[in-house]
Amino acid sequence: MSGAASEAQPPRIAFLGLGWIGRMRLEALAKSGAGIVAALCDADASRLAETAQKHSTAETFSDLDALLKEAGDRLDALVIATPNALHCRQGLAALEHGLSLYVQKPLGIEAAEVDRLLDAAQTADRLVEVDYTYRGLSGAARLRESVESGELGEIFYAEGVFHNAYGPDKAWCFDPALAGGGAFLDLGVHLVDLILHSLDCPEAEIADITAWRRDLADHPGIDGFTALNFHLARGPRCRIMTSWHAHTGKDCDFRLTLFGSEGTGEIRNTGGSFFDFEFLRKTGRNEEILAADHREWMDRGIIAWSRRLAEMKSYNASAEINRRIAKIVDAVYDR
Template structure:
């Protein structure tokens, strides 16, 4: 049996709601930058009877134990896997450990949520997808922005056709830091924009090119520009940087009828729709009659009710475990994003050469 990795979930496919039931225990492995946010959301949502927090660093464990006294802390991953009450494991460890820890958790018959990216290669990601299917466990990837209300609104606006035919997407994600030691800026930051763009457009790029440079740590680029080429001439540009004086989280979508700007740093009004476009005179007799006209219309700001995306992601993970539903950001979603990053890395090492994006088929073992 084979799973075709190119199939996308439709916007309505995950609209199913379920009566929420609590899990016995959820374990969060990795209590560095992001793991404590998972511990907080599990406690606040009440989606598990017990929370287990695992990290090698005693200071991190002590901090979680102080903030959440009911949490059981441990430094032993093996004990987490051996605990029969632990039904799900959330992995928020360094990227290079994602595959091995997720594999071991699935083999221990735990459902697994892996923070982005799912793995460091398409082959590893595909193996995790196959293993989850074989063990009949949920495999979900922490593409948190896909649970963000403004991003979901962006997707719906594109799907509605309000913008017209999509010409291009341009995303910038920049800040001063945080420099990483195990992955470059594309694997750290562009992973967000890739997941957003793939979901919003509902298709995979055919080819990718990537240029970048490392200024502080050899072989780990701190600034990069990715170009994704889709079918029908649609193109997407992603600029990511750890070396920028300003925090920028902005995506522009340009269509044949209207244009949209999503600014995640805006305190309010994160999405603006601009009634701007270029019109071409449909009929003309001679080349000298050929003219462009420019439309400058109104700006529309849609109302968006926001909830913390991580809270929604947490509840969705538990719902999928309880009901057997396919997660919105399932293993195949993670595999597609890793495949784009893998092609970008190959392009980067080859001087920015345009590189095909190849998503492996996933065969059950």
Template sequence: MTPRIGFLGTGWIGRHRMAAMLATGAVEAVAICDPSAECVAEAQALAPGAQVVDTLAEMLALDLDGVVIATPSALHAAQSIEAFEAGKAVFCQKPLGRTAAEAQAVVDAARAADRLLGVDLSYRHTEAMRRIAGLVRTGALGRVFAVDLTFHNAYGPDKPWFYDAAQSGGGCVVDLGVHLVDLALWTLGFPPVADVDARLTRAGLPLAAGEVEDYAVAQFAAGDAQVRLACSWRLNAGRDAVIEAAFYGTEGGAALRNVDGSFYDFTAERFDGTAATRLADPPDDWGGRAAAAWAEHLARAPGYDPQAEQFVHSAEVLDRIYGR
């Protein structure tokens, strides 16, 4: 039987992931919940037969197999746990929790319910990153000893809750750095992390109480590799975005880079001395692949996947960057 899914939060990203899931044919949309009538109407255009409900509790009372959560960050952990306690699988926007403790509580709930948990860590699914990860994991680059990660967003979020630490869990690190940390650890096979050091600022100054950072630099050891991370909102970057994930080994290097400031177009190159070989080019319709993969996994095997514990490992690194 095709899994029946409820969609909690149908703003732009929620609808985009909804469309990607439905396009697989692996799941059926049966419920929609969003406080915005406009967002509900646009979601209904994708799934005309879906029932509109006012609350998550109403959604969970329906005959569902899973819930897709695309709500503000402060709600992710509690809503995910509520869904698991009702016996539903969950696909959640990042971050899974504002802290590692919240992320751990969600994973514990998924394990107890024996239900699938997915998080929208979408950059893993770019063709560029897939190619680079393959080189690293097969040893083609030798022993990887350095990783450089960058994500500068020249705009920054447009929702007020992003700037409230209690609601967001932090600033550009929890918004953008979560992708970078995940890419490094996922590519390297989630090795132990040590020696985390970071500097977080707002408008170039140390953070005051209650403020969130708009610029951050951090470094840490991930197994044998030294990782350097930089991320920001509203940096005078000369373009919309600067995104890079570069891996340097004893037998070569490789890097994902965005094209002409794009948030969506990426190349991958392999480096050998001064020579560069192109591995991947746009176009690459990657944005919904994490969602689609979860939908297909749910249809095939709805039970708990132990790889969910990776989400806690990344969250623990973010906690250490924040000094908590």
């Protein structure tokens, strides 16, 4: 199915990687009816069989090459939810078969990969979206609107914090060849995305990047704690801090604050939760909670992408944001 998605028909989507996030997004999309779960692929046979039981009309494959060769022309898009270092290679293969993409973050583990993938998507003229899940918060939409309307005035400083007291429990996350990095690549990319997305500057030039990384003992290249500063040309200075297992006194500490000349906008989690968030506007010594989110926000991204895909498969300039994010990733990991 290499031409345009037929109008109003839900796109036919293949899911590659049926682990924690892959299955969550698959179930959300299936429930929404915004896309058809047309094919499943995972290297782990038991996971594949378990998912196939629930989605019996989907074709099943244990490897991507076979999926693309045998079913590629019956598909519109591929959702990639495999370990980080596989995203670029798998995305390129799918683009060669004319498929659009929904890729778990990070799009690639270094800027060269991200550039290669986006260049290929541009050439193939296919939609590429990355699952920057926190954009689904209604608070994220409110923050963006507050910037756009001028209500916060000139944004001169952005500060983001994302501490996860648990860290991951999967072996690949500690293997630099598969993970490409640690806490920053896992959590920090969400904050960089939210800053650029809120300011609506996906193609902004980024300068003066300085990063300090503390790698996990016995895992060089896998950061447990990272502090980063950078400057957006004609925009704010930015500071980000991320960690796994730091002593932060709660499960999760998430905050993104944009300081403006007329007010401050902030998204933050509540009660140390990974799921509950609020958006606040602060003026002088007053603060007002303007939005609250509980869980339902996590699936909005894939549903919105699938609906967009049903209308148009063309390359989206908004994907350019990933080149900027990858430039920062390279600075953090000395690439």
